[in-house]
Amino acid sequence: MAYQPPKQGGAGQIVDSLLILVLLFLCLLLPFELKKKFAEEAAAAPAAGEQAPVKEPTWTDLGQNATQVQQWEKLGKTPADAKGLIETEFDFDKDLRSGWLWITIAVIVGYFFLLLRISDREYREVIAERFGNDGRSGDGR
Amino acid sequence: MTTTTTTEGKAGGGAQHISLRKVLGPVHVWALGVGIVLVGEFTGWNFSLAKGGAWGALIACWYIGLLYTCVAMIDSEVTSTVAAAGGQYTQAKHIIGPLMAFNVGLYLVMAYTMLEASNAIVVGDLLKSFAGETGYPDLDVKPFIVLTIAVLAWLNYRGVYATLTVNFVITAIAFASIIVLFFSVSPASPGKVLLHRELFTDLPYGWIGAIGALQFGMWYYLGIEGTCQAAEEVRSAGRSIPLGTMSGMITLLVAASLTWYVASGLMPWQYLGQAYTPLYDAAKLTGGGALQAIMFIGTLFAALASANGCINDASRSWFSMGRDRYMPEWFGAVHPRYRTPYRAILFLIPIAVVFALLFYTRLDLVIGFSILSGLLGYTFMSFNMMRFRKLWPLGSIHRGYVHPFHPWTAIILLLLCTTVYFATYLGYSDMLLSIMAFYIAASVWFAFHRYKYVKRGDQFTMPWPRPKGY
Incomplete structure (x- = not known):
């Protein structure tokens, strides 16, 4: 005899729909939101001891040749703007x-x-x- | 074209049986496939430069091209034999079993919904860039992101024919803009506008970085297999789907090659590896206001066409799962007037909106979620092909197309997919484990709870003989 599945009521369907959404947000959003929060807290924490003044970077410091500098500047970027992009490793x-x-x-x-x-x-x-x-x-x- | 009624389109458990409308031709299939993917030429592929530099991105383009060739060969055989809505999801039901089908359905929904979210982010970033140049640098783009998703969802709600006709027009304009950009940079005169020799460096992280770059190389082509989602709505599946898919692949190969050549010859790899709108930036670098306007329109239209196609495909997968009770049956309804899976369309809107708004500054993550879901689907395809030939050997059922070199195509596809998992692990291991956690948790939920609502015998509807060995 063929298997007869139970009939799912409206409330059960709503619970199942919400559950899959909760699973999705828990697995894909929560880890990255927590990671972002910890990173922001770490960045905001006062550093121990006196910090040396930050030196303004130059294109030479960032290892860019003349053509690369020309293109960065056409894109409207200064060495300070580009530093974050270049030093992301x-x-x-x-x-x-x-x-x-x-x-x-x-x-x-x-x-x-x-x-x-x-x-x-x-x-x-x-x-x-x-x-x-x-x-x-x-x-x- | 008027529609016939069938027993397939059961409307949310009601008594009336309504089918999806059969109105699409090869042009719409091309528009659906290329429309979804073409945005990958405008943004996303370039994140591969952050790992592998310009040469790494080119290696990724070719290597992943081989992966998609395997996908296209396998898909042509299986889709020409199982021509039904749901695409790979329906194939998994008939060839591997319900739990795999549930997962494949989720891969499709996730890949397309995350792609839709990333498209909305691109629209937002493009508008912000444009606003900055016209004196409004503080423009809040979030309302535009929500509006983009809402308007396209409404278009999908109203009808598939209008949706994909719009897609055809805007995809064609976006593709034309890439051609215009290519001929605007004097491609035959290296050194005049394009500066490959001066901008190129060695592989920044060596060969391990080139392997890592494979992850985002997927973005050149990801989604082309979505053409088989339209199988139930085309007038002639045997003609329209292969024609639309193959012409789409040719379009993408041309666009990917042109895109890499132009962008890598204009921008330092560190900039290109993190840019959200690289082709629009390329136009800015050439100094032409008209070209900049054309690339603004091209990028905007490519993102809109992709988001539009994604809503179409994701909702059809969700609808198919609802119809089969893999998801609540309520989602398996077809709109009585517009003949669209309207409840599935509406349900997926908040997911796309939440990811687009929360990950606005991490486009690479949203794209990564989409790529990984696609990759899991391609891994399934290699298992699927092996079993398809084993359960129904050649000659036992009618196949629209028989692909050559079996089983090597499936084996090579599996090996290529394994390399891309490794590439994703390099730099994005947390994302890889997060998405695996989601699919594992969802599988446990299905196996121990949801499966009891599934009618066993209804999962096999093809007119095939009993599978060998069962």
Whole structure:
């Protein structure tokens, strides 16, 4: 006999819709909002000791050649404006040394492994109900 | 064209059965595919320069081009055989199983909704840049971001034909603006306007940076596979989808090559690697007011066309999941007058708005969420292809197209996808784990709660024989 799913009421549908939204915002928004908050707090914290006056950067300090300087200036950027863009750096060595690499690999491989295993179990239910348990062909519905 | 009624378009559990309207031709399929992706030539691809410099971005363009060639080959075979709304989601239902289908549906919704949010951010940034140059540097762009999403959602609500006809016009104008930009920079006279020799550096982080650049190389082409979302609304799926998709890929390959050549010859890689509107900036550098106006319109139209196509595709995936009860059944309704999945369209608006407003200063993150969802979908496609040939060997069912080199295409696709996961990990490991956490949590929710509402036998509707081994 075919599986008869329960009927979901309006309230249940609203709860399910909200739940998927909560999951989405929790996983994708919360970590970055917290990270941003911590970064802002760290930047706002008073530095210990007396700080040396910040020296105004020059194009030479930033390692730009004459053509690059010309283009930066055409874009309306001063060395001070460009400093942040030029000195933003990725630390790939840190990424490679981090144990998170192996955790990330395990998470992705484990996710696909379980996805395929559970899907296969559900797929057998679909096929059994669609074609019956006697191996007959579909009717081209 | 008038529509026929079918048993597929069940309206939210009501008694009336309404189908989506079959009005689209190859031009609309081209507009849907290229319209979604073309904005990737105007912004987004350039974040690959921050990791790999100009040469890294070019390597990414070619390497990811190979990945998309595999995607196109596999998709042509499977979509020509499973021509139904939902695209890869419907394929997963028939070939792998409900949980995978649920995940694939979510990949599609997330990839397109995040792309829509990033388009709204680009519109906002473009307007801010324009306002700054015309004496209004303090313009608050947030209302414009919300307005962009709201107006396009309304257009989608009113009807697919008007939506994609508008997309065709504005996509064609945006593509023409890239051609105009290319011929405005004396491309045959290197050193005159384009300064590749002086601006180019070695790979800034060595080869590891070039691998890292692959992540944003996806943005050149991401979304072209969305053409199969229109399968249920085209007059002739067998003709329109391959024709629209293949002409779309050719358009994108041309646009990607021109874009890289022009932008990398005008801007230092550190600027280009973090710019929100690089082609508009390229026009500013050439000093021509008319060209600047053309690129303003081109960038604006590309972002609008993309957001428009994204709302179309994301809502159809959400609608398909509602129709199958993978999501609440309420979303599976078709508007009685406009024949659009209106509830799905409305539900996805706040997601796009929230991400666009909160991540306004982190366009790379929003784009990254979209890329990763797309990447998970391409990984699925390699498993899907393997099983498709195993469960229904050649000759057992009618295929519209049989792609060559199987199983190598699927194996190569899997290997290329693995490299892009690694590329994403380099510099964006937190984002990678966040999005995996979302899909894992959603999968647990589906497997332990939502699946009980799914009618098992209804998940298989193709006129195929019993799959081999089941």
